[in-house]
Amino acid sequence: MSPMPVLINVHGGGWVIGRKGFQARPLIHYMASNGWLVVDINYSLGPWKRMPAMVQDVLRSVAWVKANISGYHGDPDFVALTGGSAGGHLVALAGLGFDLRAFKPGFEDADCSVDACVPVYGLYDLLDENGAMKGGKTELRDFLTRLVMPGSVTTHKYAWDLASPITHIRQDAPPMLFLHGRHDALADFDSAQAFADSLDRVSRNTVIFAAIPAGQHGYDCAHAGPTPEHLGAVRRFLDSVRVEREAP
Known part of the structure; x- marks a missing residue:
């Protein structure tokens, strides 16, 4: 039996609540099966902790998986990331910033690159660099300042840029599939689409932005109308990346 490809799931919860086992159970069970x-x-x-502590922990997990997963019959040569909401933001940030020393304190030399990312209804342009965010910019900035970031944009602009995936767009970005509900009331749909378009213009690898027609924020947390298409889309994308990687 060949080693199994690995998918790391990063939960959401606005960077302030949540835990493993909290989200994406349909996807986790489907992929495992x-x-x-x-x-x-x-x-x-x-x-209690402030950015970039969250993304540092995600990259510590990637480093641990690559170093240890073969003992669980996993394949360290194919590791993908997925996550929703705050998890979607962290997945995109980790996938693009895998080699930044600020994200890897104490494990700077560890290989934290991933083979694919599937961010789901995340925030990728925290300061609206693309100018695509339809609303909620002030509320988002206030929330992040109070509970997530080390300070305000005025006093900690570097930290905000560091925590925004749009800052880290690069040619060698891993293949990415973005999934976002068209009716999302918490994470701006147009901003997410604009970010994916910006990444697609630069990246040498596949970038797909898929709109879920009836999707609201958190649509994938339990079995619902969009669930079958969501599960199938993630699996088809990751399998296609693996096939492309293995092609001569």
């Missing part, structure tokens, strides 16, 4: 080894992780939460 189709030959994937799924690792569901915890990470530091605000306001």
Whole structure:
């Protein structure tokens, strides 16, 4: 039996609540039943810890998986990330910033690159660099300042840029599939789509943005109308990346 490809799941909860086992149960069970080894992780939460502690923990998990997963019959040569909401933000940030020393304190030399990312209804442009966010900019900035970031935009602009995935767009970004509900009331749909478009213009690898027609925020937390298409889309994308990787 060949080693199983690995999918790391990062829960959401606004960076301040949640735990492993909290979200994405349909996807976790579906992928595990189709030959994937799924690792569901915890990470530091605000306001007790502040950014970039959250993404540091995600990358520590990637480093641990690559170093240890073969002992669980997982394949360290194919590791993918997925997560929703705050988890979607962290997945995109970790996938793009895997080699930043600020994200890897004490394990700077560890290989934290991943082979694919599937961010789901995340926030990727915290300061609206693309100008696509339709609303909620002030509320988002106030929330992050109070509970997640080390300070305000005025006093800690570098930290805000560091925590925003749009800052880290790069040619060698891993293949990415973005899934976002068209009716999302918490994470702006147009901003997410604009970020994916910005990444697609630069990345040498596949970038797909898929709109879930009836999707609201958190649509994947339990079995619902969009669930079958969501599960199938994630599996088809990750399998296609694996096939492409293995092609001569």
